[in-house]
Amino acid sequence: MSTYDVTADAPVLLLGHDAASVLATLRPPFALLARESGDVEVLTGDVVDVDVLDEVPLHDEAGRAQEVLALVPFRQVRELGFDAIDDGAPLRCLVVDERRVLVRAEALAALPAEPVDVVDEGFDIDDDEYAQTVRRVVADEIGRGSGSSFVVRRDRRGRVDADAVTAALTWFRSLLATETGAYWTFAIVTEGHVAVGATPEVHVSVRDGEVTMTPISGTLRHGAEPPTREELLEFLASTKETEELFMVVDEELKMMSAVCPDGGRVSGPFLRPMTRLTHTEYALTGRTHLDPRDVLRATMFAPTVTGSPMRSACTVLTRHEGRGRGYYSGVAALFTPRPGAKGAAISHDLDAPILIRTAYLAGGRLTVPAAATIVRHSDPALETAETTAKASGVLGALGVVPRPVRGTSRDGAHTDPGVLTALAARNARLASFWLEDQGTPATAGPVDAPATTVPVGRPTHAVVVDAEDAFTTMLAHQLRHLGLEAVVVPWDAVTDDDLDTADLVVAGPGPGDPRDGSPRLARLHDVVGRRLAQRRPLLAVCLSHQVVAHRLGLPVEPLPAPRQGTPLEIDLDGQRALVGFYNTFAAYVAPGTEALTTDVGEVRVAAGAAGEVHVLRGEAFASVQGHLESVLSRDGLAVLRTLVRHALAVPPGVLAA
Known part of the structure; x- marks a missing residue:
């Protein structure tokens, strides 16, 4: 019988239990959770495996709300049509019958503390081989335009002969006692499978309709001793670590814009100190009316453990990892009933941390996955060392490496005013649009005078390909903010009728070589060519900008070095604007070229010093190499408004600021 009653104002919790007696009688299935250093929650119930997220049983046969803790494997991304090796890891649901809350100190005293013997077999991929993988990903994937970042894992492996429940309880206690900065410390034990970890990162939560994501990226390795002020300042000054974080914020803003009508507001950055590592993170928040299962599906899975763009990242991981991920980089999703207003149906909140810094035990085999984020300027040796450091927190709790000692920041380094100033200074280069409340129009940028009105009559209809x-x-979210009606349609679903009935077509960005003959590029050429031939409003971005340039007869070539996640100043009509670039290829003109005569008429050109084309504008069209929607584009909204006005041939004052 569920402990939740549809007539109750709040879930019924079973409190005041003796920790020793509760823990001594635990048998699978069960879960122990310590969330953000709180008391220990003990969940027991029955297990059911389902095929898809829609089948997670949030209600029983009588329609009563149930609490469910679901282990969601990485292969579930196939629900979105993304690539993943099918390793058979089940979408496993613990349907909670009882929840007990134990005082943290009492739980620590009652949990077993005797070490569990582990035979360490080392990493399945040695340091040299992993470093070579990093080199290949930089050269063959980022260097050829497949994306901006990829998170490739390797696994530390071992053998354990001890009873699985004893091992789970022992490791949970050790992590609870030694690891700092965890969002969840947990042990989830089902028949034949154990997952024990201390994850720092919530992937997505939904509480009373408020969605939160906290992308964590950028890693300072400092061992068991906390970092010094100087080490933190050097870390915060690192271009690689800073851009790595900005790229994952962009990727998660894509997800937030898909599930929240008002987009996602960014706050931070913050430091997250842990026992052996310190990370940087942002918090993204927005509002949604979606079922939490739909929110989870739309956000599978975090770019911090996969890469970006997401679809391409999944393909690249399949190619370079060559084996399934199990639960690594999936989530532990806790769906908790939330009573609504009187007479209203009960909905569920969602709390879904990422399954990282986690040990898995099945059939006596131990696996501890760890990964590094590979970007354009990754150092193979440092990325290899990062995987070792990330695994060490868990391995220390398991007794495989020396146990960490819970420490405190030396001289208050994490709260030092100079450190906090350096941290906050990162926002000076970001788009204020994403840092502000988007329920009202954002402040106009420097490129265009503010507009104060929106279109009257029928909204301008934009199709975003x-x-x-x-x-x-x-x-699409920014176009709506400007007063347009925007819908997103996949390249392989957009019809000629969609294109012909749109007031504005926005041909979007994408991964890959713009010169290839794939069906996707062929369709982009069709979309762009149709609108150019019709002299009807078109805006093309990044990959589609390169397609426009190619159709105008300009050469499109690889850049000397990829610009994935790079903010650059562009010159537009004599004014400078900061825009984020994610490109490996570029169109070129002779340096100093400001205009071209083409078969679609006169085209104005804005280009860099080496002739790489930033912006093209002709009759009823504009194209831009940079990502105006990126959090890196401080002036992106203003430039977007300028280019949309040009394509639509409307005067200032017609689009909202």
């Missing part, structure tokens, strides 16, 4: 990069969800 998605070329396999969900930046299009952010573009």
